[in-house]
Amino acid sequence: MNFHRRTMLRGLASLAFPLPALVKPAGAADRVKIGFLLKTMQEERYQRDKAAFLVRAKALGAEVIFDSANNDEQTQLAAFENMLSRGAQAIVLQPVNTGTAGSMVTSARKGGVKVIGYDAMLVNGKLAPYLEVEPRKYRFRIMNGSNGRFFRFSFGDLLEFQQIGSDQGLLAAPIAIKRLVLAPGERGDLVFDFSGHAGQEVMLKSDSFDLVQFRVSAAPVSNGGELPAVLRPLTRIPETQAIKTRRLTLNEKMDMVQQSMGMLLNNTPWHMPITEKPVLGTTEIWELVNLTEDSHPIHLHLVKFQILDRRKFDTFEYLSKGTMRYLAPPMPPSPSDAGWKDIVRADSGLVTRIIVPFEGFTGRYVWHCHLLEHEDNEMMRPFEVVAS
Numbered sequence: 001m002n003f004h005r006r007t008m009l010r011g012l013a014s015l016a017f018p019l020p021a022l023v024k025p026a027g028a029a030d031r032v033k034i035g036f037l038l039k040t041m042q043e044e045r046y047q048r049d050k051a052a053f054l055v056r057a058k059a060l061g062a063e064v065i066f067d068s069a070n071n072d073e074q075t076q077l078a079a080f081e082n083m084l085s086r087g088a089q090a091i092v093l094q095p096v097n098t099g100t101a102g103s104m105v106t107s108a109r110k111g112g113v114k115v116i117g118y119d120a121m122l123v124n125g126k127l128a129p130y131l132e133v134e135p136r137k138y139r140f141r142i143m144n145g146s147n148g149r150f151f152r153f154s155f156g157d158l159l160e161f162q163q164i165g166s167d168q169g170l171l172a173a174p175i176a177i178k179r180l181v182l183a184p185g186e187r188g189d190l191v192f193d194f195s196g197h198a199g200q201e202v203m204l205k206s207d208s209f210d211l212v213q214f215r216v217s218a219a220p221v222s223n224g225g226e227l228p229a230v231l232r233p234l235t236r237i238p239e240t241q242a243i244k245t246r247r248l249t250l251n252e253k254m255d256m257v258q259q260s261m262g263m264l265l266n267n268t269p270w271h272m273p274i275t276e277k278p279v280l281g282t283t284e285i286w287e288l289v290n291l292t293e294d295s296h297p298i299h300l301h302l303v304k305f306q307i308l309d310r311r312k313f314d315t316f317e318y319l320s321k322g323t324m325r326y327l328a329p330p331m332p333p334s335p336s337d338a339g340w341k342d343i344v345r346a347d348s349g350l351v352t353r354i355i356v357p358f359e360g361f362t363g364r365y366v367w368h369c370h371l372l373e374h375e376d377n378e379m380m381r382p383f384e385v386v387a388s
């Protein structure tokens, strides 16, 4: 990888198909045997993962021994031993219990068999990458491209870095932080100064997960000067500018035995008639009332918006009587969240308010949760920007 001052780290993903590293080119006489052991096949995504894995392995000329464990540790242990006895040279493992996975890894290593964690993090499509850098400032543009994982980015042991931008552009001024939370789809524009780390290694991490190792060269170089103290004027949109406030709920549908049947926006499936029709050139406040137990990164197409605040409310009262009773004062957005955004984390039990100028074009757009498994299951709605 040849990274420059402006570096885009894209496609951070929680799903790894680390096959190319294991598999010899198709046509090689000795086909590599790979074990692929999932914890369950009860979820639809694993059916798709299995199919994709098999296709990719076949294309690369590998033989796959597949099994799943029905969420049972002992079943998984037996399946793992079976793969070893059948001559698997590497096993991609999704442990039922990470605590007991150690014994499987130990027995595999005795026979020289590699074990690869199924839920590995990929950075720009690479597993455990490193980057050689000079002891100076680097700019990193990071996008969380995972299906559903929230990242809490930090450098090394909570080293300070500067955030200069969020989803839709530069912040008003750099902010010094030690950790940045990004939900799926969110972006962060960061500057890290390696000048104090010449000859050392610095890890970009998310909590205990290692993402990218930076190997800092020892020779001194110019550090490129200081960051400007002011970046771009950023006027907060006054609430009085909004001509309409919409209260929109985030809902989880339950069946008779309280099993989740999926998530909805405003309790309305995708195919129902359009209910949100903002007028071009006007500004609206959208109140996202999260009645679920999850945090949902809500994304609006076309527009950029600002986060007004988040406020705790009584979900039980809202669900039972339909009345809104706040339990705490509103919380303003953090400095990281105070710039132009197109995705907002709407946390459980909070009303998250955004102020949205509808500029640019009339027409139909969508708004949706950015968790892939939610948006692909009805947590998406159209909106239509209409002419004044």
Ligand SMILES: [Cu+2]
Pocket (backbone or CB within 6 Å): 263, 294, 295, 296, 297, 369, 370, 371, 374, 375, 379
């Ligand atoms: Cu969601």
